[in-house]
Amino acid sequence: MTDQIYIRPVGFVPGPQHEEGKVIRLAGGMVYAQRFAVVLRQDGKFTRRWVCDTDTIGEVLAGLPASVSDEAQAQLTNLTLKHPPLNLGARAIRLDQPQVMGILNVTPDSFSDGGEFFEKPEVGSAHASAMLEAGATIIDIGGESTRPGAAATWEGDEKERVLPAIEYCAAMGAAISIDTRRAGVLEAALEAGAHIANDVSAMRHDPRSMSLAAKAGCPVILMHAPGDGEDLHSKGNYENVAFDVFDVLKERRDAAVAAGISRANIVLDPGIGFGKSLPDNLAIINALPMYHALGQPLLLGASRKRMIGALSNEADSHKRLGGSLALAVAGMNAGVQLLRVHDVAETVQARNVWRGLRDAALTDFAELPDS
Structure with a gap:
């Protein structure tokens, strides 16, 4: 048993x-x-x-x-862990409050921006600069669409897309995340100035990625997706999705540690929208506080996702700001440390108001006499 x-x-x-x-x-x-x-x-x-x-x-x-006694005690300890900052080149990203990661897709077929920044370095550079000015602490650069049904991207094409974007973001002094499943792209990205490996396959797609990240000493973001090979959205069959995702993230955390990646360099992402139905996504978001028991910082990437359209009369991706902010606040209320978003300025404003409410709550009842 x-x-x-x-x-x-x-x-x-x-x-x-x-x-x-x-x-x-x-x-x-x-x-x-x-x-x-x-x-x-x-x-x-x-x-x-x-x-x-x-x-x-x-x-x-x-x-x-x-x-289960030892595991239970470990989870209880993990719930209280104070995570050290992520060291990203000259930058240290504190994790004692939510931080905003801005998305820069340099693909021709992104579900959200539809290729707005593909082969347009001036436009992409201006957008990255605007996100940094608005308060993004990390820029996440991706050169492959991972939406359902998207065609696979050749490694050479992916490099051609992301490396110029990394270079112009590095020139701004940005902390940079590279969103890739391929070790060759990761290696080239790190050499060009990227700091974080963000892998939607949790480093299952390319077995070289973990050893490369361990050798480089870079932080990694391990995301849950049920599928393997090129189709990350397949095999989404769950007994209980929130707990099943917890189990997989635990296994990938342990695999990363076994490969030589420091616990301090591991971030976990439950993978909203990847091989999950609307009820699955809602269940995971409601269960987000439980994932702190894994002992790692958490990333929530729900911005403009399909679930928002499903709950709002099939609103198009560019009309999902309200739902994106609602999910970002849900993540903050769950203690999520990193919010991966398209709409940086609006999310930073929501975060700042949320932070103000939390700060004010620390003085509630301060003037009441002891009962």
Whole structure:
């Protein structure tokens, strides 16, 4: 029998004083959890669920089967981990508040921008500059469309697309992420000035990618996608999507560590829209706080995704700003550290207002007498 355990935060407060300090500060950020569901899964089936708070969770964990006891304790510790900054060249990106990653697609067939920046370095450079000025801390450059049904991209074409963009972003002093599944592209991108490997296959597509990232010492973003080969959207069959994705991300985290990648350099992404239905995506977003139990910073890439159109009368991708901001705020409320977005200025504004509310909440009840 295979036993698996999950600790899912389910009750939140604006600040620790709301519960007299009896909270967990998720991942060293600005989200505070007070109640938790501890879920036991045996042979893929859910068998027990305990709801507890910070006073009683220790008792619940002490009564768990020996097969999951160590993992449960590790997850509880992971929920409280304060992550160090991501070191990206001369930049250090702090992870104690949400950071915004701006998307720069230099493809002819992106689902969102439709090739607006393809083979147009002046336009792409201006857009990257505008995103940085608006508050993006990282520019994520991609040269291959990964939308459902997109044709595979030859490695040489991908290099020709991304390397000029990396060079003009590096000239601006930007922190740069390269969105690629191919080790050859990753190697060339790092040499050109990129700092982060963002791999939508979680480095399954090209087995050389992990060893290359380990040797380079660069941060990696490992995203969940159910498919393999060229079709990342296939094989999206789940027993329970939020927990199944958790399990896969755990396996990819451990594979990266085994390959020599430092835990401090691993970011996890649940892969919204990749081989997932609308109910699947909604379930994952509602479960986002649980993924902190994996002990890594989290990235949410939900900007302009198909699920927004499905919930808003099939709105076209360029008319999904409201839904994108709603999902970004959901991510912030879950303690997500990185938001990968198209609309940087609007998302930064939403983040700043969210941050203001969180800061103000830390002084709530400060003037009330002790009861």
